[in-house]
Amino acid sequence: PTISSGSTTADSTPVIAGTSEVGASIVVTVNGKSYSTSATDGSWSVTVPSEDALPIGNHAVSVTATDAAGNTSAIGVQTLTHVNDAPVNTVPGAKTIVEDVQTAIAGLSVADADTATDLTVTLSVSSGVLTVNTGVTSGLAGSEVANNGSATVTLTGTATQINTTLANATGLQYTGNSNFNGSDTLTIVTNDGANSDSDTVSITVSAANDA
Secondary structure, eight states, rough: EEEESSSSSSOOOOHHHHHHHHEOOOEEETTTTEEEEEESSEEOOOOOOGOOOOSEEEEEEEEEEOOOOOOOOEEEEEEEEOOOOOOEEEOOOOEEETTTOEEOOOOOOEOOTTSSSSEEEEESSSEEEEEEEEEEEEEEEOOESSTBBSEEEEEEEEEHHHHHHHHSSEEEEEEEEEEOOOEEEEEEEEESSSEEEEEEEEEEEEEEEOO
16 A cells, blocks of 8 residues: 655644555554555545544554455555644734724634644734723633733633634724824734744824814
């Protein structure tokens, strides 16, 4: 038998595929756990189940094929590397905000295909403050939001928690510094402990009539 699928994957439950003699019974062993299939048309594949999800790193893979006559052939142990996918931010277009008015910033979200544990998201501006709503159901609690109400706020939680908070109507709000008008930039940096993604949102604070 041969393995035709790649030697690297960003999927914790990858498909391992290859070829063999038509009709052969195939046993694929990954990290000592075996999965059976057959090469009905000369090709075969198995999917690592979620209960055996592969952590980041190298994993030993071997394949044994047995034909209809009972003859067995095998390939030597090969290495499948589960690489760490970087997180991905989604950001909205440019925002226009009125001077001295607290305004919600909608349209932010984060994702990480292979991280179910906590992410760290840093939100920052240079000419205002950011306020995160810590009362959103199933969102982030106060202990998971550092420096709330400042120019740089750090969120720590799962992507689901973070996105639940950010999707709320008052999840993230921006207020320019007193009497500030002009251009500002909201920067979002998401880190999964190994990789990060950084994006920006342009903010224009329009002048208000203070008369």
